[in-house]
Amino acid sequence: MDLKSSTAALGYTTARPATLPQPGDDGVEKTFAAAAQGLSDTIRNAEQTAMSSMTGGADPHALVQALAQTELAVETAITIRDKVVEAYQEILRMPV
Structure with missing residues (x-):
């Protein structure tokens, strides 16, 4: 099998763009953004329930449930963070 360096370089050049991430609305970015927003909403809900419970506006059962969800x-x-760090490591x- 005869491989010339120019042929290999051309093959690498044409294959390289396929490995680059493609920006778009339907990717990992959207999924992680939705997950982060859900986490933020859950924490915000628990904080509001805790403040309401302290002032007597919510029952203790709702507070326990909100804290368990949080x-x-x-x-x-x-x-998820640990798994991402583990995969990165x-x-x-x-080996390269």
């Missing part, structure tokens, strides 16, 4: 959301975000360990 705890679950934060634990999920931490787990694994990529850095790959």
Whole structure:
């Protein structure tokens, strides 16, 4: 098999753009933005419920439920962060 350096360079040049991320509305960015917004909404809801409970406007059951939802959301975000960091570190360990 005869490979010339110009042929290999041309093949690499044409293949390189396929590896670049394509910006768009239907990608990972939109998914992560929606997840971050959901986490923010959950935390905001728990804070409002806690303030309302302190002033006597909400029952303690609603406060416990809001805090449990917030705890679950934060634990999920931490787990996702840990997995992303782990994947990044694994990529850095790959031989080039």
